Amino acid sequence: MENISVAVIGYGNLGSSIVKGLVRSQKIDPSNITATRHRPLEGKTTNYLGINVSNDNVAAVKASDIIIIAVKPYRVKSVVEEIAPALDPKKHVLVSVASGVTIADILGFLKTEDLPVFRAMPNIAAAVGESMTCISAHASTKEQSALVQEIFDQSGETLLINEELMDAATVLGACGTAYVLRFIRGMMQGGIQIGFSSHDARKIALQTVKGAAELLISNGKHPEEEIDSVTTPKGCTIAGLNEMEHQGFSSSLIRGIVTSYEDILKSK
Numbered sequence: 426m427e428n429i430s431v432a433v434i435g436y437g438n439l440g441s442s443i444v445k446g447l448v449r450s451q452k453i454d455p456s457n458i459t460a461t462r463h464r465p466l467e468g469k470t471t472n473y474l475g476i477n478v479s480n481d482n483v484a485a486v487k488a489s490d491i492i493i494i495a496v497k498p499y500r501v502k503s504v505v506e507e508i509a510p511a512l513d514p515k516k517h518v519l520v521s522v523a524s525g526v527t528i529a530d531i532l533g534f535l536k537t538e539d540l541p542v543f544r545a546m547p548n549i550a551a552a553v554g555e556s557m558t559c560i561s562a563h564a565s566t567k568e569q570s571a572l573v574q575e576i577f578d579q580s581g582e583t584l585l586i587n588e589e590l591m592d593a594a595t596v597l598g599a600c601g602t603a604y605v606l607r608f609i610r611g612m613m614q615g616g617i618q619i620g621f622s623s624h625d626a627r628k629i630a631l632q633t634v635k636g637a638a639e640l641l642i643s644n645g646k647h648p649e650e651e652i653d654s655v656t657t658p659k660g661c662t663i664a665g666l667n668e669m670e671h672q673g674f675s676s677s678l679i680r681g682i683v684t685s686y687e688d689i690l691k692s693k
């Protein structure tokens with residue numbers, strides 16, 4: 426990976442998170458990363474991460490091996506059409522992280538089937554090395570697949586999936602970050618109402634969420650098994666949990682997930 430160069434076309438919320446994850450991993454020299462955005466960062470050609478930042482997509486492509494498209498979905502067509510003449514199937518691998526844009530769409534914009542094209546769906550926790558990234562591929566060699574997976578391994582966990590599941594992966598793994606953050610906010614609001622300062626409620630909520638996730642990650646159990654270990658019969662946990670369920674807690678989460686999924690399907 427040391428000799429690989431990466432272009433991130435679209436240095437926004439997700440693009441910058443991917444870059445931060447890569448730089449943080451120290452597996453790739455920041456000078457081998459080029460990020461492009463509409464306008465370059467104020468008065469700078471390189472930012473504090475030591476990467477190259479520009480607004481020249483074609484130059485970024487020419488200088489790189491792996492091209493990650495991280496612009497808004499409605500801009501993917503124009504960006505792919507712009508860089509298509511500079512893409513060389515013997516050198517380049519294209520990865521799109523745009524929600525709802527299929528590999529077939531991208532091949533249509535490229536007007537070729539020859540280029541290895543991947544879709545990847547990371548989340549903004551890539552910035553701290555804790556993304557969940559689902560990946561699917563078209564016309565790639567084993568080595569190219571391994572390389573793309575290795576790149577995203579630097580910013581968290583990865584999973585190879587069939588492209589049919591990519592919209593579902595977008596909802597569960599990428600929108601999921603926002604759902605969990607809203608859950609944490611709700612925990613904080615409750616914590617403040619029962620006596621904690623916002624600062625302390627935040628600390629308790631964050632460590633409790635992290636601890637619960639770490640438990641399941643380390644022991645592989647179903648959440649309900651661990652819930653059984655917390656819910657003392659006639660105790661306060663089951664009283665609160667049952668009230669949450671009466672108010673539609675799981676149901677509201679499931680309906681939200683399905684609504685996000687339907688929203689992606691609607692945009693096609």
Ligand SMILES: NC(=O)C1=CN([C@@H]2O[C@H](COP(=O)(O)OP(=O)(O)OC[C@H]3O[C@@H](n4cnc5c(N)ncnc54)[C@H](O)[C@@H]3O)[C@@H](O)[C@H]2O)C=CC1
Pocket residue numbers: 434435436437438439440461462463464482495496497498500504522523524525546547548549599600
């Ligand atoms: N934000 C998130 O958590 C996630 C976003 N995505 C996908 O990532 C993509 C980007 O989303 P965000 O980062 O949230 O959007 P954003 O708006 O923060 O970032 C897009 C960036 O692209 C730049 N840009 C616009 N036109 C350009 C062009 N022609 N050439 C180069 N750069 C250009 C903009 O300056 C901006 O910095 C979307 O397709 C979205 O579906 C996927 C998973 C998670």
Ligand SMILES: O=C(O)[C@@H]1CCC=N1
Pocket residue numbers: 524595599600
């Ligand atoms: O909300 C969105 O459309 C993007 C895709 C996944 C996360 N953010």
